[in-house]
Amino acid sequence: MIVLKATQDKVLAVLxxxxxxxxxxxxxxxxxxxxIKKTGKSLQITTSDLEIQIRTTADLDxxxxxxxxxxxxxxxxxxxxxMPSDQTVSLESSQNKLILKGGKSRFTLQxxxxxxxxxVQESTALGPTFSVPQKTLKELLHQxxxxxxxxxxxxxxxxxxxxxxxxxxxxxATDGHRLAFASATLEVEVPRQEVILPRKTVLELQxxxxxxxxxxxxxxxxxxxxxxxxxxxxxxxxxxxxxxDYNRVIxxxxxxxxxxxxxxxxxTLQRTAILTTEKFKxxxxxxxxxxxxxxxxxAEQEEAVxxxxxxxxxDAIEIGFNVTYLIDALTNMDQDMVQVDLxxxxxxxxxxxxxxxxxxxxxxxxxx
Numbered sequence: 001m002i003v004l005k006a007t008q009d010k011v012l013a014v015l016x017x018x019x020x021x022x023x024x025x026x027x028x029x030x031x032x033x034x035x036i037k038k039t040g041k042s043l044q045i046t047t048s049d050l051e052i053q054i055r056t057t058a059d060l061d062x063x064x065x066x067x068x069x070x071x072x073x074x075x076x077x078x079x080x081x082x083m084p085s086d087q088t089v090s091l092e093s094s095q096n097k098l099i100l101k102g103g104k105s106r107f108t109l110q111x112x113x114x115x116x117x118x119x120v121q122e123s124t125a126l127g128p129t130f131s132v133p134q135k136t137l138k139e140l141l142h143q144x145x146x147x148x149x150x151x152x153x154x155x156x157x158x159x160x161x162x163x164x165x166x167x168x169x170x171x172x173a174t175d176g177h178r179l180a181f182a183s184a185t186l187e188v189e190v191p192r193q194e195v196i197l198p199r200k201t202v203l204e205l206q207x208x209x210x211x212x213x214x215x216x217x218x219x220x221x222x223x224x225x226x227x228x229x230x231x232x233x234x235x236x237x238x239x240x241x242x243x244x245d246y247n248r249v250i251x252x253x254x255x256x257x258x259x260x261x262x263x264x265x266x267x268t269l270q271r272t273a274i275l276t277t278e279k280f281k282x283x284x285x286x287x288x289x290x291x292x293x294x295x296x297x298x299a300e301q302e303e304a305v306x307x308x309x310x311x312x313x314x315d316a317i318e319i320g321f322n323v324t325y326l327i328d329a330l331t332n333m334d335q336d337m338v339q340v341d342l343x344x345x346x347x348x349x350x351x352x353x354x355x356x357x358x359x360x361x362x363x364x365x366x367x368x
């Protein structure tokens with residue numbers, strides 16, 4: 001039976017859309033495979049890592065009939081990558097093997113039985129469906145994902161908090177030293193729901209979401225989230241645990257405010273960061289009326305000092321920060337201006353976009 005027949009670029013695009021979560025080494029060898037299910041003319045392709053499951057329906061020609069099997073995902077993709085994009089390729093079933101043909105090339109691949117493929121059990125208690133444009137969600141993830149923790153023992157920090165309430169969707173990420181918050185407006189009102197998406201899910205969504213206005217539908221249960229977009233169904237387990245109360249972390253009413261050009265501040269920080277050390281990424285900010293001075297030193301007693309002229313008439317403040325945290329935030333913003341609110345040398349700083357309440361970034365000071 002010819003399972004599929006199409007040009008290389010079509011087949012490769014379909015496989016790559018689902019294969020991002022496939023681990024090359026897994027305790028269950030079948031999870032290195034992709035599940036191929038043919039029903040009549042319709043072709044369904046599914047991958048899983050037991051935590052996340054991605055399924056897409058593709059329109060790739062071939063014989064009509066019912067057939068299911070699994071085959072090594074990476075191997076299939078690696079072979080297809082070596083073929084010309086306009087070449088017609090076909091996948092045929094023969095006993096317990098699949099034969100991939102393209103031009104004069106022929107590859108016989110081992111398959112494993114479809115019934116052994118562990119599908120994620122979909123929750124029956126999914127909440128109401130709501131949607132945002134893919135572009136919006138991609139932007140929100142971009143604005144906060146750099147603040148996620150990596151391998152923190154407080155496992156609930158290794159992900160992003162999604163809060164849907166009323167007509168607002170908010171995303172929050174923190175690693176305990178900094179916190180990023182971004183929000184967007186929903187078209188429909190939804191009851192309050194809070195879920196924590198795991199880090200791997202976040203990275204995979206960022207890879208798959210497009211910059212188009214096409215909608216992504218979301219549904220949350222207490223142990224699962226489901227996303228539907230571009231003909232794909234994306235189901236993921238959630239991180240269990242209580243996320244910190246981000247509202248208490250975001251400073252209110254800081255009395256000292258400066259608004260300055262984002263690129264100028266970023267360039268200054270990148271210059272002074274050169275003389276910080278790998279272990280100690282500290283820079284010192286001196287704020288005085290009309291001037292922001294940024295300085296760094298290292299163990300070799302080298303020093304970098306840079307100054308920016310600013311419109312400021314508040315208190316004189318000297319405060320230290322991990323320069324990477326400031327650079328991360330500024331790099332992931334694309335606005336011209338940034339607003340920095342400070343109270344004193346011991347309080348967190350708040351970075352926002354002037355006259356835009358949808359983004360907030362909090363960074364704790366460090367002793368220098």
